[in-house]
Amino acid sequence: MKEGGSETSWRRGYTFWPMAAKYKVEGEAQGDEDALKKLLKDIDQGPRSAKVVKLDQEERDLINDEKDFLVRR
Numbered sequence: 001m002k003e004g005g006s007e008t009s010w011r012r013g014y015t016f017w018p019m020a021a022k023y024k025v026e027g028e029a030q031g032d033e034d035a036l037k038k039l040l041k042d043i044d045q046g047p048r049s050a051k052v053v054k055l056d057q058e059e060r061d062l063i064n065d066e067k068d069f070l071v072r073r
Contacts, residue, residue: 014039015066030062 014031016039029039046052 012039028060030060030066 012031013035014029016027016029016031018025018027027043029036040055040057044052044055
């Protein structure tokens with residue numbers, strides 16, 4: 001098991017867990033609406049070494065007081 005999320009994302013108003021998958025990156029985030037808009041803008045822009053072709057979003061049920069993710073493999 002591995003703990004996800006980070007102190008940085010928590011200070012920015014959201015929890016975020018990204019995962020590399022074949023030919024794409026998947027992730028899950030929740031938090032303050034303005035913070036999530038900024039996160040999605042940053043993701044859509046992507047890093048200099050990558051090209052973001054498409055950004056899909058899906059609403060999920062909120063988990064109150066969630067501060068990190070627990071990843072089981």
